[in-house]
Amino acid sequence: MFDKNRLVKVSITDLSDEGMGIGKADGYTLFVKDAIPGDEIEARITKAKKNYGFARVEKVITPSPFRVEAPCPYHRSCGGCQIQAMSYEGQLKFKEQKVRNDLIRIGGFDEAFIDSVMEPIVGMDDPFRYRNKAQFPFGTGNDGSVITGFYAGRTHSIIANTDCALGVPENEEILKVILQFMKEFHIQPYNEETHKGYIRHALIRKGFASGQMMVCLVVNDDKLPKEEVLAKRLMALPGMTNVSLNVNKEATNVIMGTKTRTLSGEPVIEDTLRIYELGEGVADFQTVLGKEPAGQVRFRISPLSFYQVNPVQTEKLYSLALNYAGLTGQETVLDLYCGIGTISLFLAGKAGKVLGIETIDDAVRDARENARINHIENAEFITGNAEEVLPRMYNEGKLSADVIVTDPPRKGCDEACLNTILSLEPKRIVYVSCDPATLSRDLKILCDGGYRLERVRPVDQFPHTVHVETVCLLTLNL
Ligand code: SAH
Numbered sequence: 084m085f086d087k088n089r090l091v092k093v094s095i096t097d098l099s100d101e102g103m104g105i106g107k108a109d110g111y112t113l114f115v116k117d118a119i120p121g122d123e124i125e126a127r128i129t130k131a132k133k134n135y136g137f138a139r140v141e142k143v144i145t146p147s148p149f150r151v152e153a154p155c156p157y158h159r160s161c162g163g164c165q166i167q168a169m170s171y172e173g174q175l176k177f178k179e180q181k182v183r184n185d186l187i188r189i190g191g192f193d194e195a196f197i198d199s200v201m202e203p204i205v206g207m208d209d210p211f212r213y214r215n216k217a218q219f220p221f222g223t224g225n226d227g228s229v230i231t232g233f234y235a236g237r238t239h240s241i242i243a244n245t246d247c248a249l250g251v252p253e254n255e256e257i258l259k260v261i262l263q264f265m266k267e268f269h270i271q272p273y274n275e276e277t278h279k280g281y282i283r284h285a286l287i288r289k290g291f292a293s294g295q296m297m298v299c300l301v302v303n304d305d306k307l308p309k310e311e312v313l314a315k316r317l318m319a320l321p322g323m324t325n326v327s328l329n330v331n332k333e334a335t336n337v338i339m340g341t342k343t344r345t346l347s348g349e350p351v352i353e354d355t356l357r358i359y360e361l362g363e364g365v366a367d368f369q370t371v372l373g374k375e376p377a378g379q380v381r382f383r384i385s386p387l388s389f390y391q392v393n394p395v396q397t398e399k400l401y402s403l404a405l406n407y408a409g410l411t412g413q414e415t416v417l418d419l420y421c422g423i424g425t426i427s428l429f430l431a432g433k434a435g436k437v438l439g440i441e442t443i444d445d446a447v448r449d450a451r452e453n454a455r456i457n458h459i460e461n462a463e464f465i466t467g468n469a470e471e472v473l474p475r476m477y478n479e480g481k482l483s484a485d486v487i488v489t490d491p492p493r494k495g496c497d498e499a500c501l502n503t504i505l506s507l508e509p510k511r512i513v514y515v516s517c518d519p520a521t522l523s524r525d526l527k528i529l530c531d532g533g534y535r536l537e538r539v540r541p542v543d544q545f546p547h548t549v550h551v552e553t554v555c556l557l558t559l560n561l
Pocket of ligand 1: 390391419420422423424440441443446467469470490491492
């Protein structure tokens with residue numbers, strides 16, 4: 084019997100969506116945290132269900148060829164990186180397979196067909212220190228001192244670590260200033276159980292091209308005692324452009340509240356992304372990136388707005404989206420879930436006009452401002468939920484589209500949104516997705532509704548995590 088605490092030998096053959104190794108011991112399936120496909124391990128069962136169980140690695144008997152020494156000492160306990168102990172090459176292979184498997188299993192596409200439309204995953208040359216944004220929770224350590232770092236996987240206990248291997252080196256100094264300030268003025272971190280205390284999180288962002296830094300303190304009150312002292316100290320750090328305070332008094336897991344106030348500096352930071360011309364066929368980014376960019380777009384980013392976290396890969400991702408859109412200069416383009424207008428403004432130079440739809444009002448304001456500072460006059464933005472705005476405008480006869488780009492959050496597109504896309508009959512649909520499962524579900528609906536999947540390319544926006552981004556091109560069957 085496979086009872087709790089029993090030691091078993093397992094050959095790991097696969098990786099779960101959460102990044103756990105999957106293997107069988109005498110036909111019984113086990114999910115093993117920190118195990119990698121190719122590992123032969125001795126594992127201890129931690130939870131046994133009827134048909135499957137969970138286990139932890141007791142000893143690696145034969146390491147997988149994909150196993151590497153992970154650089155971060157916290158990678159096993161921290162919830163951020165699930166697959167840092169896997170070689171980068173292995174990670175890319177796993178992500179490619181995940182997209183392929185979901186398209187077949189959930190999307191219902193034929194294997195040979197998927198192999199004919201899938202293009203190789205776009206990886207990074209240097210997959211560390213790529214994140215331009217981090218959100219550090221604050222809490223109390225065992226000795227009663229204030230700590231900050233990252234949540235341990237699936238918990239809310241904080242692992243004190245101010246130097247994440249995926250984040251920018253500037254994070255460390257900023258967090259040190261905040262911790263010192265809290266100590267000096269006896270400012271308590273927020274306590275989730277008692278709902279007392281002040282600082283919940285610090286959101287730190289860096290414009291990679293501009294060098295500008297933003298710190299937004301998420302506080303359990305409208306005001307932070309001595310906030311002006313902290314703002315002044317943070318503003319003295321190199322590149323600091325925005326120090327702001329976000330109010331979140333709710334007893335919730337959602338990090339940010341809806342109200343933000345600038346404490347010092349500008350209300351936004353800026354960044355620039357380069358647009359690359361990819362040409363016909365499967366783009367080889369080694370060659371592409373050696374060439375002059377075809378243009379660039381400047382962005383102003385508010386604390387609350389979504390902005391892709393990996394700017395090096397984002398330039399590739401958006402250039403692919405532009406390439407797949409196949410614009411000639413005449414087209415009317417819809418950019419659904421447009422955020423601060425990033426993709427819209429990449430497309431605007433090659434389109435007749437672009438209309439972006441986005442639910443967060445601050446982001447829409449940023450998008451309009453971004454169009455203005457880039458002297459782009461053919462892009463408009465509307466605040467609202469895509470699944471409401473789209474059907475409404477369509478029914479009012481106010482909508483047409485030659486090309487639709489959609490870039491929804493993980494839950495994918497709402498069915499009302501997909502149905503209106505189908506009614507609009509654009510020649511091309513470019514689907515940018517951060518979740519292969521919902522992508523596959525939505526592609527099935529679009530393909531059943533008259534579209535053909537032409538191209539699929541995974542892009543690794545999040546090295547060392549299990550997440551993967553995918554860009555797809557669909558064309559209308561004639
Ligand atoms: N295309 C943008 C943003 C993508 S992230 C970029 O690449 O930068 C997804 C965006 O969808 C977020 O900005 C989020 O605020 C927005 N969003 C979430 N639900 C939405 C909905 N129902 N309708 C419209 N926008 C939504």
